[in-house]
Amino acid sequence: MTGLWLASYLALWGLVVVLCLLLIGILRQLGLLYHQLAARPPQPQGESSIPALEEDGPTIGSPLVDLEVSTINGFGTLTPATPREGGSTLLVFMSPMCEACQYIVEPLNALAEDAARPVHLAVIMRADEQACRAFLSVFPLHLPVVCDRDRTITMGLDIHRTPFGLLYNEQGTLIRKGLVEGQEDLLALFGDGSAPVNAQAHVFPRVVSSHV
Amino acid sequence: MIVMTTEVLLSIALGIIFLATAVPKLRHPRGFVLAVLEYRVLPPRLSWFYGRLVPPLEFMLALLLFTGTAVRSAAFLISLLLLSFIFAAGINLARGRDLDCHCFGKATRRPLGWGLLLQDGALLGASMTLAVVTRQWVALESWSVLRLSGLVQAGSFGPLLGCALVTACTAALMGRSTYGRRRYESGVVRK
Numbered sequence: 001m002t003g004l005w006l007a008s009y010l011a012l013w014g015l016v017v018v019l020c021l022l023l024i025g026i027l028r029q030l031g032l033l034y035h036q037l038a039a040r041p042p043q044p045q046g047e048s049s050i051p052a053l054e055e056d057g058p059t060i061g062s063p064l065v066d067l068e069v070s071t072i073n074g075f076g077t078l079t080p081a082t083p084r085e086g087g088s089t090l091l092v093f094m095s096p097m098c099e100a101c102q103y104i105v106e107p108l109n110a111l112a113e114d115a116a117r118p119v120h121l122a123v124i125m126r127a128d129e130q131a132c133r134a135f136l137s138v139f140p141l142h143l144p145v146v147c148d149r150d151r152t153i154t155m156g157l158d159i160h161r162t163p164f165g166l167l168y169n170e171q172g173t174l175i176r177k178g179l180v181e182g183q184e185d186l187l188a189l190f191g192d193g194s195a196p197v198n199a200q201a202h203v204f205p206r207v208v209s210s211h212v
Numbered sequence: 213m214i215v216m217t218t219e220v221l222l223s224i225a226l227g228i229i230f231l232a233t234a235v236p237k238l239r240h241p242r243g244f245v246l247a248v249l250e251y252r253v254l255p256p257r258l259s260w261f262y263g264r265l266v267p268p269l270e271f272m273l274a275l276l277l278f279t280g281t282a283v284r285s286a287a288f289l290i291s292l293l294l295l296s297f298i299f300a301a302g303i304n305l306a307r308g309r310d311l312d313c314h315c316f317g318k319a320t321r322r323p324l325g326w327g328l329l330l331q332d333g334a335l336l337g338a339s340m341t342l343a344v345v346t347r348q349w350v351a352l353e354s355w356s357v358l359r360l361s362g363l364v365q366a367g368s369f370g371p372l373l374g375c376a377l378v379t380a381c382t383a384a385l386m387g388r389s390t391y392g393r394r395r396y397e398s399g400v401v402r403k
Contacts (some may be wrong), residue, residue, distance in 0.1 A: 002356055007360035014224050014278075096249060097312065102243055134249035137256065139241050 034116040035047045038176060050160045054204045057159045057166060057177045065157060065171035071122075072132055075144035078122055087118035089168040090189070092180060093159050096135040101163045105139040107183045112143040122146065126154045126162065165189050165203075178203030215345055219283070220355050222342045226290060227277035229335065236317025237267035238386040247314040255301045260290045266293065271377040280356025287343035294336040301329055338360040 050056070058065075068079050078169040092108065094101040112121050120141040125132045148154050157166075165180040167189050180186055184199035191207050202205045237244040245263030246355060248254070270293070276286040297315075301324050304311055313322045322328065351367050352359040366372055 004361050007357045010220065010355060010360065011357055014220075016220065018228060021225070096246065099240070099243060102240075102246070130252070131250060134246060134256070135367050138246045138249065 004136070006208055051158075053161075053178060053202070056161055058157050058174055059162060060177070060205060062172055062174045064168050064174075065091075065153070067153065069146045069153070071144040072129065072147045073136055073141065073145045078146055079145050087120055088170060088175075089120040090122075091166045091168075092121070092122055092123045093126065093154055093157075093162055093164040093166075094135075095162045096131045098162045100179075102139055103182055104163050104180055104186075105141060107186055109140075109142045119151065124148050124153050176203055176205065216355055219342065219345055219353065222282055222345075223277040223280065226287070226335070226339060226342065228279070230290065231274035233316050234270035234274060235386070238271060238383055240317060241267060241383075241387050243313065244317060245297050247312070250311065253298045253302060253303055255292055262296075262299055268379050268383040269293070271382060272375055275375040275378060279371050279375065280353040281358070281375060282348065282350050283353050284343055284346040284349050287339045287346060289355040291336055291343060294332050295337060298329060298332045298336065301332070305329070330397045336373070 009060045024095055032067040068077055070077050090111075092104070094104070108121065108123070111117070111119060123141055123143060123145045125135065125145055126148045127135070127148050129147050132145065134144060146153070161179055163180050165178060165186075166174055167176045176189055177193060177200040178185065180189055181202065182199075184196050185202050187195035188203045188207050193207055195207060241264065244267055246293075247264075248259045248263035249256060255258075270288070273286045273290055273293075276282050301313065304396060305324050305326075309324070311324050313324050313328050315328070346353060349380055350369070350372065352364060352371060354363075356371075358364045358371055359366055
């Protein structure tokens, strides 16, 4: 057995090893899933540590948070509660190591640079300053970013999920909130009925869908 | 024969593991750079360099092991990589930080812990064994599929260059896949 035959023989054994490892991996995942499900005590509705989306964050109709904090990326001091003309206010809560927060950076930058759609944007990042700066060095945000070092802002607003958006109207009243994991979620948060159904499920109150 | 079987099995096993760790990192390279920065072991510039270097290096080392090319060098480099992982994880464990290991990029979540260090230690043992039992620093091993099939001569640098080329193309293609797809299309979001 020489040459090509030996090569194919070895390649087949390689394939057997690969398949065995894949099988072990799948069985391990199944085992872990079973173990985790068995270990988790049944939680009655409403007693979960993370509230339902509708309950997360401030209630709809709440006024803009009255705070005065400095941004860490050269945008000066942020005063969201100050009345502003011509545009709504979007506060996005993020944390550096959440993957979805990394995906929302480009849509937020584009929204901030879109002169046709004036929105007062700000990101509140739940992390220490070093982590915030590391995030901004890898994923630059061209809008005001506040570092919520001791989580006072995030926990004060009772926000448990990231990336979480709060949309306030011109009068500073909260009109919609929800997860903003991508461009479609931003569409839904802005009340666009053409947003995909799964994106509309991420925001509260739900958008009236234009889909049939 | 036993030595050769050991070489083949260790090469394939390490190759699979490093391929599985490289692909998620290549798909989201900036996420891995951020993870390296979050480990807070190297200064920022070195973290960037390390974060950019490791995913394609892991991919290329896996290819080298699969093809039986420069296996000794690949095993030696894998040992160095594993030592760096163990060092970084050990420092953060000593600091008491609650970090995700980021071993497989974002594909799986696993916090730093002693189990992880033991696992990396076992992999380090395997790669050092492979570095000891193999003979070729640059050329193809005697069991290399490329050599046995007669496609490539024993002393040829072709497979090494081929692996480097495949790695460069894969890194370039994967790096702009998922991140670019989610871009905001200007004018779509309405107030």
